[in-house]
Amino acid sequence: MATIKDVAAEAGVSVATVSRVLNGKGYVHEETLMRVREAIEKLNYSPNEVARSLFKRESKLVGLLLPDITNPFFPELARGVEDELQKQGFRLLFGNSDEDPEKEKAYIDTFLQNQVVGLISATQAFSQLNDERPAIPTVLLDRTHEGSYTVYADGIEGGRIVARELVNRGSHNITVLKGPGHIQPVQDRFLGAVEVLASSNVNFQVIQMASLTYEEAEQRAKELFSQYPDTDGIFASNDITAAAVLHEALRIGKSIPDDVQIIGFDDIPMSRLLFPALSTIRQPVYEMGQQAAQLLLKLIKKEQVIEQNIQLPVSFIERNTTRKVKRNG
Amino acid sequence: MATIKDVAAEAGVSVATVSRVLNGKGYVHEETLMRVREAIEKLNYSPNEVARSLFKRESKLVGLLLPDITNPFFPELARGVEDELQKQGFRLLFGNSDEDPEKEKAYIDTFLQNQVVGLISATQAFSQLNDERPAIPTVLLDRTHEGSYTVYADGIEGGRIVARELVNRGSHNITVLKGPGHIQPVQDRFLGAVEVLASSNVNFQVIQMASLTYEEAEQRAKELFSQYPDTDGIFASNDITAAAVLHEALRIGKSIPDDVQIIGFDDIPMSRLLFPALSTIRQPVYEMGQQAAQLLLKLIKKEQVIEQNIQLPVSFIERNTTRKVKRNG
Structure with missing residues (x-):
């Protein structure tokens, strides 16, 4: 049975060169490549492995x-x-x-x-x-x-925590901005929150969002306060939406957190630079x-x-x- | 001289298959690939081009x-x-x-x-x-x-605009947070600003930053107001730094923009969600x-x-x- 040394000798190249050809890595001159292939074929050196290496380079x-x-x-x-x-x-x-x-x-x-x-x-x-x-x-x-x-x-637990924190810190009329239902982790955080809210002694309402984008966040934030002017606690589903809600609340003169508490989700880097800095649920994203x-x-x-x-x-x-x-x- | 049809006939495959082999595109069974290669070699069909196609696929x-x-x-x-x-x-x-x-x-x-x-x-x-x-x-x-x-x-023009807007809108004591000098576009916006400030009737000072990261932005923002408590106009070099400066200004009770005007650079999506929303220089990033x-x-x-x-x-x-x-x- 032929070895890699036999192939190298037959082709007149080093074992390292044959190895490079077999692994499809590093630079090999075309002529050398041809010679190595011929030697491999002549000596019938582990042909399947070779064919695989030559024609189906394993990429990284x-x-x-x-x-x-x-x-x-x-x-x-x-x-x-x-x-x-x-x-x-x-x-x-x-x-x-x-x-x-x-x-x-x-x-x-x-x-x-x-x-x-x-x-x-x-x-x-x-x-x-x-x-x-x-x-x-x-x-x-x-x-x-x-x-x-x-x-x-763990989105479900994240949603539960948000609801518990809003309730424990004194919100009685909570609004949940719910992200798109077909995205499972977004749905999970909603279900976790509702599980806790349903068993708490508070009013709550749900606003459905079609996306969690900047554009929709800004629009929904405006609607939120005209539709539910007395809401005193908001679960914003992600930090972008929370930022938009915070912006709108301050714009219309609400005092945060005294009038309205806001909790986001994700803990993106910008959240701590908002003013007031955003309370949120940290996902270990990295x-x-x-x-x-x-x-x-x-x-x-x-x-x-x-x-x-x-x-x-x-x-x-x-x-x-x-x-x-x-x-x- | 052999044609692609000759190769196809010799290998017992279609012209399309030979073409796929030559171009290294689409799926070709290994055995077929071997047969096509043998036919190419036997007929001596444009060998250099072939070798190139087979062994040095042009990637996209x-x-x-x-x-x-x-x-x-x-x-x-x-x-x-x-x-x-x-x-x-x-x-x-x-x-x-x-x-x-x-x-x-x-x-x-x-x-x-x-x-x-x-x-x-x-x-x-x-x-x-x-x-x-x-x-x-x-x-x-x-x-x-x-x-x-x-x-x-155009960073130089961007820097000029920032300085002009701060001066025209009434700032007299301007602080420039200068990003790392080895990054040319960051240096450019600084040079543009200084060009205008130097020819204006205002005081200004420069704080050098080693990076434009969240961490340094927060730290420098705190230093800024302790070092220059009377500054009434800030060019923040990027929007992250501007957000940190805005946060710190509000935290210590400054009224924005009455006490201090702030202008960022970049116009990242979050800038319009800050409160007050950030005035900035828009780069056409996309x-x-x-x-x-x-x-x-x-x-x-x-x-x-x-x-x-x-x-x-x-x-x-x-x-x-x-x-x-x-x-x-």
Whole structure:
């Protein structure tokens, strides 16, 4: 049986060169490549492995699908993924699909043409592709779907915390700005909040939003105070919406948090620079990205995976859009 | 001389299949690939072109180097690049170098290993690589460097506008928070401002910042008002810094814009949600990304390029951190 040394001798090159050809890495002159291939064929050196190496280079590329990187929740998520992949020599191919299924499919197609070895998706559209999903290792990030590998934060508990904090700090007439129902983590935080509100002795109302964008946030914030002028506690579903609500409340002369308490969700970097600084629920965004990358790399390397669904905890960040409570008496 | 039809006949496959093999596009079974290659060799069909197609696939990948996508200026820049590339079937490989030259080189190396056909860099470290730059089409974005292809906004004029607006709206004691001097567009906005301030009848002072990050912005904002309690006009160099300054001013009881006027730079999406909404200089960020992608694609396709350096205009966005002036009497 021929060895790599035999191939090198036959081709008149070093073992290192043969190795480069086999692994498809580093620079090899075309003529050398031809010579090595001829030697491999002549000596019948492990032909299947060779064919694989020569014609199906294993890439070190991973595809990342996001809804929209200009939403300030996603850059930190992407950095977590990228930094973790980079440590292990993998690189990111990257696309924003705007949750448009056609764009989503186009990105997946070109990711596959560029031979990505794995995929991380933070889009809802991807979760719903079902049979059309590519047959490569895939992790859903900030999204959940039955039977998938997933990394996400505990939205239900996050929603519960918001409702509890608003009630405990004295709000009696609470407004929940509810994000799009088809996005599971957004739905979860709503369900958690309603679970607590329903069992509390407070009034509450729900405003449905079609998106969690800047534009809609500004519009809904205006509607909110004309529709519910007496609301004294607001769960804003994400920090952008909370910023818009805070802006509108101050504009119409409300005192924050005395007249109205506001709690956001995400803890984007800008939240602590708002004035008053925003009380919110912190999702461990960067860590979510890292964990998704770690899980994907395990799948790519066919290592054992113990947890198929990784849920990370959230926490309440108390700043100045909520009233102070005395703890322990 | 053999034709593609001869190759197809010899290999017992369709012309389309041979074409797929030659172009390295679409799915071809390994055995078929072998047969086509054998036929090509046997008939001696345009061997150099073939070798090139088989072993050096032309990718449709472009590398994008950013300092840090979590700085809210960059996501929109990246979207502009991506959306334009996508229209023409190109995809983005993407890396954040944190302006670390080692990380920068590591990214460039792996971009090249993955056969990117062009590069867009928004990092300063890249501008300074000089001889170590890769020999592929490259465009600098939001950065300038002699002899390079560049797309950037008119920072000098931006700086002039800020100084003029502060002075015309009544500030007499102006503080300039100056970003890192080695970043050319940041230096430009400073130079533009100083040019106007120096010829105006006002006092001004300069605070040097080592970065334009959230952390430093918060720290400098606190120092600013203890060091210069009587300042009545602030040019904050970017919107994050402006947000930190606004926060601190309100925290210590200043009335904005009556006591202090504040102008930022960039017009990130969050700026209009601050309260009072931030007056700032708008850079056409998304358009800058698009134009960089268009320029790069021209270079890749060896089309004629008329402008090597594309400078886009900036504009003053008047919101509520500056006083109102009566126009035309």
